[in-house]
Every structure is written in C-alpha cells, then in structure tokens.
Amino acid sequence: MKLICKNKKSFAALVIVGLMSFGGACSKTGSGEDGFNTMYSRLGKIKINPEAMTEMLNQGILWKSSSSSSKDTANNIKKNGLKGIRDAGENLAKSKEFKQEVKDKYAADDILKNFTRTFLKADPTNQDRSRFLRKINDKKSDQVVRTLLTDNRFYIRLLNEQQTAARSQTVPADYTDPVDHTPVIVTPGGGNPPAGTSCNAPPMPECGGPEGPKGVWGCCTEHATPTLEHVVIRAIDQIQAEQPGLFSGNRVLNETAYMQGVVRILQSYGYCATHGGPEDEVGIKTNNSFSEQYDILLSSGHIRRSGFAVTCRAARF
Numbered sequence: 281m282k283l284i285c286k287n288k289k290s291f292a293a294l295v296i297v298g299l300m301s302f303g304g305a306c307s308k309t310g311s312g313e314d315g316f317n318t319m320y321s322r323l324g325k326i327k328i329n330p331e332a333m334t335e336m337l338n339q340g341i342l343w344k345s346s347s348s349s350s351k352d353t354a355n356n357i358k359k360n361g362l363k364g365i366r367d368a369g370e371n372l373a374k375s376k377e378f379k380q381e382v383k384d385k386y387a388a389d390d391i392l393k394n395f396t397r398t399f400l401k402a403d404p405t406n407q408d409r410s411r412f413l414r415k416i417n418d419k420k421s422d423q424v425v426r427t428l429l430t431d432n433r434f435y436i437r438l439l440n441e442q443q444t445a446a447r448s449q450t451v452p453a454d455y456t457d458p459v460d461h462t463p464v465i466v467t468p469g470g471g472n473p474p475a476g477t478s479c480n481a482p483p484m485p486e487c488g489g490p491e492g493p494k495g496v497w498g499c500c501t502e503h504a505t506p507t508l509e510h511v512v513i514r515a516i517d518q519i520q521a522e523q524p525g526l527f528s529g530n531r532v533l534n535e536t537a538y539m540q541g542v543v544r545i546l547q548s549y550g551y552c553a554t555h556g557g558p559e560d561e562v563g564i565k566t567n568n569s570f571s572e573q574y575d576i577l578l579s580s581g582h583i584r585r586s587g588f589a590v591t592c593r594a595a596r597f
Contacts, residue, residue, distance in 0.1 A: 328358075328362070328365070330348075330357040332353050333365050336399065337368055339394075340448040341378055345513075359509065370425055370426045378421065386506075391416055394415060394578065411427075429435070479547065479551055481595070484571075486501050487500075499594065501591060501592075502589065508566075508572050511551065516583060518545050526541070539557055539559075539576070541578060553565075561573045561575050572589075572591050573589040573596075575588075
C-alpha cells in the first residue's frame with residue numbers, strides 16, 4: 281500500500297487513514313509490508329524503545345523476560361526499527377527455545393492468546409483463530425508472529441503509545457523522586473512495610489467500569505505510557521530471589537503467595553499497592569492523582585514481568 285498524499289494533515293491522522301485503508305487524503309498503489317514501510321518513510325518514523333520492544337518479544341514468544349543475551353536484538357531493533365522488530369520476532373519463533381519451552385508444552389490457543397495480548401494488547405478475534413491456529417499447530421508460528429507484527433493493530437498500538445507519551449507532562453530537570461528505590465529485604469510472611477516508608481495516600485473509591493470505548497474502562501485506559509513498570513519488575517525479581525520455593529523456573533507454584541508477596545515488597549519500597557482487579561493484577565500508586573495496574577501472571581501460570589495493563593486517573597484504590 282504505497283501512499284501518495286496531496287493534502288497535509290497531522291501525522292496521526294495520516295497514519296490512521298493509511299492503516300485503516302480509508303480514502304480521501306491519499307491514493308494507494310502497491311500492497312503488503314513494503315507499502316507500510318513506504319508509508320512510514322513518507323510520514324515519519326514511530327519512536328521505538330528497543331529495550332521495551334525486546335522485552336515485549338521475549339514475553340510474547342518465549343514467555344519470559346529478556347536477558348543479557350538479548351542485547352543484540354535490542355541493537356538490531358534500534359538500527360532497523362519496525363523491520364528489526366519483525367525480524368527479531370520471527371527469529372525467536374523459529375528458535376529451539378520456543379519449540380522446547382513453549383510450542384511443545386502449551387496448546388495453540390494459549391500460544392496465540394499470548395501473542396495477541398502481548399503484541400496487540402487484545403485477545404485474539406475469531407478471525408485470528410481461523411487464520412493462525414492451524415499454522416501454530418503446523419509449526420509455522422514464525423509466520424504468525426511476522427503477520428501480527430505487520431498488522432494494522434500493532435502499528436496503531438505503537439502510534440497510540442507515542443501520542444500518549446507526547447501528551448504527558450514533562451518532568452522538571454531538577455525533579456527528585458521522593459521514594460527511596462533501594463531494595464528492602466522483606467522477611468517472608470511479614471505483612472507490614474517498615475515504619476516510615478508506607479504510602480500515606482488515603483483509599484479512593486473504585487472508578488473503573490465496563491469497557492467503552494475500546495481500551496477504556498471507566499477512569500482507566502490502556503492507551504497510556506507506564507511510569508512505574510521498572511518498580512514492579514524489581515519487586516518480581518526480589519520475590520524470586522527471596523522465596524525460590526514459590527517458583528519452578530518462571531512458573532509460579534503458589535499464585536496467591538506470589539501476588540501478595542509482590543504487593544508486600546512494593547509497599548516496603550514506599551508505594552501504595554494492592555492485589556486484585558482482576559486477580560492476576562497488582563495496583564500501584566504514589567498518590568491519588570493516578571494508579572497503574574500490572575498483569576504479572578500469564579494464563580499459563582508463568583511470571584509476566586512486562587505486564588502493564590492500564591493507567592487510572594484518579595487512582596482506583
């Protein structure tokens with residue numbers, strides 16, 4: 281789909297016009313991935329965080345967090361942008377690790393769900409299932425990953441995240457984070473954070489609600505850029521180190537203890553944190569202006585580290 285644009289409009293408007301194949305602003309020639317590459321080269325590039333995209337690919341395909349060996353993937357994404365994301369995802373889905381640790385252990389529908397939830401922030405549609413389940417069963421998961429990473433929905437997700445980040449407030453250069461992020465050793469079974477470090481924000485009424493419009497649940501939206509994800513990942517790493525008996529590799533053996541343990545560690549850092557909404561999520565806030573929800577447990581029972589779900593304004597707990 282090659283776009284030849286006569287009228288100047290905003291970057292966002294033109295991208296959405298191109299992605300959704302609406303007429304008017306541009307005429308179309310050509311088709312497929314080359315067309316999308318042409319569109320982005322004409323309209324400008326989406327800003328991509330290579331490390332975040334590397335983590336997304338590892339979580340979505342290998343069901344685990346990225347490691348030090350993923351540095352080459354991040355460098356390739358930094359150099360090649362959208363093409364780098366696509367190629368890296370395809371390679372991971374062809375890897376022996378994917379076959380042994382994911383494909384041979386889990387049902388095709390679970391694998392597809394993890395692909396779409398991680399890449400597209402949505403459950404697979406009926407059309408997705410009819411297109412992709414047979415391919416996954418036929419050992420063609422790399423083709424499924426390639427298709428999803430060149431799907432309109434993936435591009436729109438990246439665009440939405442970029443627009444949200446652009447609208448967010450700029451942090452002053454002299455801003456100092458009031459929370460001490462030094463890891464705190466938490467005694468297993470301890471319920472209260474150390475004196476003087478607990479969050480003082482009072483409880484807030486529930487402001488979440490049914491979905492509508494898409495990606496928005498009352499005061500909560502998935503179209504936001506997370507600010508506390510690094511803290512949640514740190515808490516997950518800490519509970520794995522402190523309570524290895526709760527895990528078998530990245531599989532969680534006691535889900536309740538895992539969820540409550542992460543909440544307890546977040547509280548020990550000085551954050552307000554809660555378990556629930558739904559049960560595989562934790563909520564975190566520093567004050568009542570906003571809170572964030574993180575889905576830290578995959579449907580397979582494995583840890584999800586990069587599990588940002590929504591931002592709620594005001595805080596929902």
